[in-house]
Each structure stands twice: as structure tokens, then as C-alpha cells.
Amino acid sequence: MTEYTDRVENRRLELAADTWGKGIKHLHYNNGIEEVKFQNGDIQYTDIANEEVWWEYAEEPKSLVDKYLRWKTDRRHG
Numbered sequence: 001m002t003e004y005t006d007r008v009e010n011r012r013l014e015l016a017a018d019t020w021g022k023g024i025k026h027l028h029y030n031n032g033i034e035e036v037k038f039q040n041g042d043i044q045y046t047d048i049a050n051e052e053v054w055w056e057y058a059e060e061p062k063s064l065v066d067k068y069l070r071w072k073t074d075r076r077h078g
Helices: 005-021 064-077
Strands: 024-030 033-038 043-047 052-056
Touching: 005 064
Parallel strands: none
Antiparallel strands: 024 033, 033 043, 043 052
């Protein structure tokens, strides 16, 4: 019954990292442009004047799980 415990735990970690990666890292406003940067590196830009939205996608990180675990560890010790 416990033969898949490692696989389940790895999948659980991947899902947690994916959810974390969609979280907002910071907001920035400059010259009528709103910049929303996400934990996974994606950036959403919005022109406030005409509500035009465009995205800059980060390359798929080699290890979003590693970034998530590093962030989680830093939160505990920070």
C-alpha cells in the first residue's frame, strides 16, 4: 500500500510549487503602466489609460520545486 508514497509526495510538492508560482511577487506602477510580477517569473503589464494587457512569460524554470522549497525555507528562518 505504501509503494507509491514517494510518487504521491513528489506530486503533492509539484502542485504546491505550481500554486506558489502563480502568486504575486510584487506590483509596480510607472508612467501609467501597472506591472505585476509573479513568483514563477511571468510578468503582466496593464496600460491603465486604455486597459490594454500584455504578458511577458518567463521560460519554464528548470526547477520550480527547488525555488519553492528555497522560498519556504527562507520564510521559516526569516
